[in-house]
Amino acid sequence: MSETEKTEKKGRQIKWYRTPIDRELLTQLSQRSDLLGFRQVAGYYGLQFGLFGLALYSFGHWHWAITAACVYGYGIVASFGGGCATHELTHNTVFRTKWLNETFSKFAGLISWWSPVWSQISHLRHHAYTLHQPDDLEVTQPMKMPRGPWTFFKIVVTDPIAFFNTVRNTVKTARGKLNTKWDEHLFGDDPERHQKLKNFARRTLAIHATVLVACVTLAVIYKLWFLLLVPLMFSYGPFMGAWLVFLCGMPQHYGLVDSVADFRLSCRTYTTNPLCGLLYWQMQYHIDHHMFPTVPCYNLKKLHKAIRHDLPPTPQGLWACWRDMRAIAKKQRVDPNYLHRVTLPQDSQKSEETVQPVGEAASI
Helix, strand or coil: CCHHHHHHHHCCCCCCECCCCCHHHHHHHCCCCHHHHHHHHHHHHHHHHHHHHHHHHHCCCCCHHHHHHHHHHHHHHHCCHHHHHHHHHHCCCCCCCHHHHHHHHHHHHHHHCCCHHHHHHHHHHHHHCCCCCCCCCCCCCCCCCCCCHHHHHHHHCECHHHHHHHHHHHHHHHCCCCCCHHHHHHHCCCHHHHHHHHHHHHHHHHHHHHHHHHHHHHHHHHCCHHHHHHHHHHHHHHHECCHHHHHHHHHHCCCECCCCCEHHHHCCECECCHHHHHHCCCCCEHHHHHHCCCCCHHHHHHHHHHHHHHCCCCCECHHHHHHHHHHHHHHHHHCCCCCECCCCHHHHHHHHHHCCCHHHHHHC
């Protein structure tokens, strides 16, 4: 039995609405490419580790503020490594060659503290039962918009509490314990799957501990103080400068209705600039991604053009997207349980059909 079959066996069957699309076109868009996969991976990790190398070089050569800016820039990019890079690679759609997907998903998970074992199993359920509780507890409604100065600091600057909790939970997982009820639901009745989760947690801890000990030792013995930046970025980087991944990722499901069999009502698609699209692995096309998860991230823009006639109005850019979300947030301050139902194309058509033209009314 495949992982998908095991996953779906545990929950109800949902007959999802999907926009009708030409089968040949969908087959074409679902084609995976090692070349395009490498382009995405090289673009994302080239930027991330380019900033990594620049930070190391700038230490002792340039002003300390430049080094700090490079470290912070590395954190901004690394913040996309878990929920974006690891997420997309565990879909096994980035590369045509299976082992490349598996290798890079493990690499992405190791450096982002984001287990691909957990991500793949949890995300299968998220796709199968999007916002249908209790079958999908990866995302639950109503989501709350973060507020307050401390929250602002954690998002914009750094979140040491998240780092501490992540390390603690990884240690617990490595010891064979499960952290949440959702983890129990996903792994509690499958010893083989649980063992894979535990083994990956152990490898993650071993690699980060090795990097820390090696760099501190070399820095102290040989006075190579720039090496202290390595564990700072490599292990702590994903917990710095998360403001951009927050701006890109929060719109996915925020404020939208749950328990509906239509991704157009429970997911949000928006457009953004090429740089954010690269960092976000094109997940701004989120309705499109949920409707047709076999389509690789680098083909989602083409998919969007093919089905956008059947989607809700698409916010053009992050500013427009967040303007809509702020309106929802204001309503939730009055009614914490408020969820927004977007206007679908057929809703607009029905509305137009029920309104009589002024000219016809006057002629009666």
